[in-house]
Amino acid sequence: MAYKKYIDVSYWQGDIDWAKVKNEVDGVIIRAGYGQNNIDKKFKEYISECNRLGIPCGVYWFSYAYSVAMAKKEAEYCLAAIKPYKVDLPVCFDFEYDSIDTAKKKGINITKTLATNMVHAFCDTVEAAGYYAMNYTNKDYLSKYFDASTLEYDLWLAQWPAAPDLDNPPEGVGIWQYTSKGSVSGIKGNVDMDAAYKDYKAIIAEAGLNGLGKVEEPKEKEPWYAAAQKWVKDNGISDGTKPNTPTTRAEVWEMLYRALGK
Numbered sequence: 318m319a320y321k322k323y324i325d326v327s328y329w330q331g332d333i334d335w336a337k338v339k340n341e342v343d344g345v346i347i348r349a350g351y352g353q354n355n356i357d358k359k360f361k362e363y364i365s366e367c368n369r370l371g372i373p374c375g376v377y378w379f380s381y382a383y384s385v386a387m388a389k390k391e392a393e394y395c396l397a398a399i400k401p402y403k404v405d406l407p408v409c410f411d412f413e414y415d416s417i418d419t420a421k422k423k424g425i426n427i428t429k430t431l432a433t434n435m436v437h438a439f440c441d442t443v444e445a446a447g448y449y450a451m452n453y454t455n456k457d458y459l460s461k462y463f464d465a466s467t468l469e470y471d472l473w474l475a476q477w478p479a480a481p482d483l484d485n486p487p488e489g490v491g492i493w494q495y496t497s498k499g500s501v502s503g504i505k506g507n508v509d510m511d512a513a514y515k516d517y518k519a520i521i522a523e524a525g526l527n528g529l530g531k532v533e534e535p536k537e538k539e540p541w542y543a544a545a546q547k548w549v550k551d552n553g554i555s556d557g558t559k560p561n562t563p564t565t566r567a568e569v570w571e572m573l574y575r576a577l578g579k
Contacts, residue, residue, distance in 0.1 A: 318484045323406075323492065323511035325377065328359035330504055335366040337503030344373040344406050344513065346473075346492075351379035353387070354394040364402045373518045375406025377453055380439070382412070383420035383427060388435035392442035404527045405518045407451035407491075409473055410439040413458060432462035440470045449517070449526045451491065471515070483512045491515050552576070 322341070326333070327348035338345070347363045350356040357363075360376075367374040378395040382388040388410075395408060412432065420427050440450035453473040454463060471491035481495040492513045499510030521527050540546075542560060550557035554575045 318486070318514065320483060320486075321513040321516065323513050324499065324501055324504075325494065325509045325511060326359075326363060326504075328357050330359070330506070330508060332505075333363065333366070334503035335363075335370055335372065338501055339370050339372050341501050341503075342372070344375065344518065346375045346377055346406060346409065346511070348411075349376040349378055349395050349398045352381035353390065356398055360398065364399075364404075368403050373405035375404060375408060375451075375517070377409035377411045378439075380410060380412040380416050380435070381419050382416070382435050382439075383423060383425040383431075385431075385434050385438045388438040389442050392439040396443065396446050396448070403529070404448070405521060405529070407449045407471065407473075407517055407521075408443045408527075409451040409453045410436055410443075411453040412436070412462075413453075413455065417462075427462065429462050429464060432458075433464045433467055436463060436467045436470070447526055447528060449521050449524075453494075456487070473511075486512065486514060491517075 321343035323344040323346060324338075324342055325346040325348075345363075345367055347360060347367070348357045349360050349364075364374055364376070366372075376395065376399055378391055380388060380391055382391055392410075399408070412435065417427050436452050440452060443450040449471075451471045451473050452463070452467055453475070455475040459472075459474070468489065472489055473492040473494065474487055474490045475494040476487055477494075477496050481493075483493075483495065486493045492511050494509055494511045496510050498507045501508055501510075522529050540560070546557045546560060549555040549572070552575075554572050
């Protein structure tokens, strides 16, 4: 099965030699930030380098929301953070274990209904702004916290088998994060590895999302005589065909005759 090779990164990856990374990946998903407008310390550096080197990139926002309003606000913070940059890949909502633990410390019990509604709040806000939204989760949370309606957004699934078979991904995934112990030139230590089973860069560009504008087929340039060709056809002087064929004097006489309305 065909797939694109992605990685996902945050400031935990430290200093990255992006020129080396470019030779080994098809795309990168960068943590833009987390919670209520906490921008990842390396986000601006990472996305600027990806833009400079032409590495397709998307982003994710780690959620600490425990209400629908907070999830919507996180989306707005994310959109503001990415606005100055080229984002070729999806904008993703990341709600997981630390999200639940933080809510519990606030005395909030995250139910399946609430978690599902927060996915919708974040992703709908992203889509309303013209970006391609995606939901990141793991297999446990997919059944425990998100109902089937969240699958209207593409699924980025974290599932780390000992020996992942990338030609046989889990059912329904758009992107499969198959290990947290990957290795890529230019990055010290481990990095998350992802297989993308859709060509998100092409899909987003063709749809004109993420502020990229729709890709249109180049229009064929009209010949220099196009206006005259149309005029002779519209006025019954000539059929307008064979523009490069030599014309006899008799044919010129006839066309002039018609042009003068004789």
